[in-house]
Amino acid sequence: MDISVIVPLKNEEESLPELAAWIDRVMKENNFSYEVWMIDDGSTDTSWSVIQQLAEANPNIKGIKFQRNYGKSAALNEGFKAAQGQVMITMDADLQDSPDEIPELYRMIKEDGYDIVSGWKKKRYDNALAKNLPSKLYNWTTTRMSGVKLHDMNCGLKSYRKKVAKSIEVYGEMHRYIPVIAKWSGFRNIGEKVVEHRARKYGTSKFGLERFINGFLDLASIMFIGKFGKRPMHLFGALGTVCFLIGFIITADLAIERIWNSVYKMTERPLFYFAMLAMIIGSQLFLTGFIGELLTRNSPERNDYLVETVLDRTK
Missing domain, CATH: 3.90.550.10 (Spore Coat Polysaccharide Biosynthesis Protein SpsA; Chain A)
Structure with missing residues (x-):
């Protein structure tokens, strides 16, 4: 037809x-x-x-x-x-x-x-x-x-x-x-x-x-x-890692500053709470990537690919 x-x-x-x-x-x-x-x-x-x-x-x-x-x-x-x-x-x-x-x-x-x-x-x-x-x-x-x-x-x-x-x-x-x-x-x-x-x-x-x-x-x-769709960890894992590292670096910097200045109150700075939020979001994104990978690995369509041509001269 x-x-x-x-x-x-x-x-x-x-x-x-x-x-x-x-x-x-x-x-x-x-x-x-x-x-x-x-x-x-x-x-x-x-x-x-x-x-x-x-x-x-x-x-x-x-x-x-x-x-x-x-x-x-x-x-x-x-x-x-x-x-x-x-x-x-x-x-x-x-x-x-x-x-x-x-x-x-x-x-x-x-x-x-x-x-x-x-x-x-x-x-x-x-x-x-x-x-x-x-x-x-x-x-x-x-x-x-x-x-x-x-x-x-x-x-x-x-x-x-x-x-x-x-x-x-x-x-x-x-x-x-x-x-x-x-x-x-x-x-x-x-x-x-x-x-x-x-x-x-x-x-x-x-x-x-x-x-x-x-x-x-x-x-x-x-x-x-x-x-x-077949590799969600590549997106969520990367975003989560970046967010977590940003929060960790800021927190480490504030902690070092606290060591050198005993009067300094780290928890009174808004930047501290931004760093905590970044690490929490980063962890959640990373876990989302893991969950996505688990779902993908257990999907019956995980190895479904569109094949254009198969060349096998032995047949």
Whole structure:
């Protein structure tokens, strides 16, 4: 199968028939074999009934229905598990992503050799103050922290090589940072394509301002797990050692000064309590590193690694 299209959705009953027909037309025009996975993330309207009707009319359309709302990351993760296409393309169900972009996104993966191609909605129809400016800030921050140079990290329209989609796990609200997750998994050939952004035709946005706070926290989690997920002692142990040494050196200096000056009261100086605090924090960080190492060593996934190629000429 050439292409799997994964469409996470919630309460998009009006847009689904038009989206399905549009995708089908594009696939037939380009002679692609395909499947469409529509992931119903706890819709409260008739979205699932619409998906069932579409699947009866077109066997290429398939669906997964969540018991309740779990979020876009969960929907994408289940879609990646179920899909079998050599190239997987994700898009939103609100018709703001154009299926006409599919052939070029597919070509960039198959012919240009990219692992991921992310869409860039260069011209947007969103409210500039409520969405565009915060998005630019987050894209700038993510680029500086991760080294993944994309203008629109959160664009829902992306294409993936099958191996990439099957190798990564998306949870929480980390769908915004899939390229970063892929990079930490060793997939570094990440491209970008300017795509059409269409004005919303039906319904309203399902995301609020809280996504920016959650997005920052998820980015911090990704950066930590990517660098220190299998060696937490390297981070917490180093920080703990530095904090403890700073506190110890200050305390030793104050103690020496107390020896030479009997009138001097070491415990009346604020610096003394700062030194005690530094040693306590340092000890706690060091112990945190030990606990992290114990958990990592006993994890069933402690030796799970992504292997690209095995060369054994004796077989």
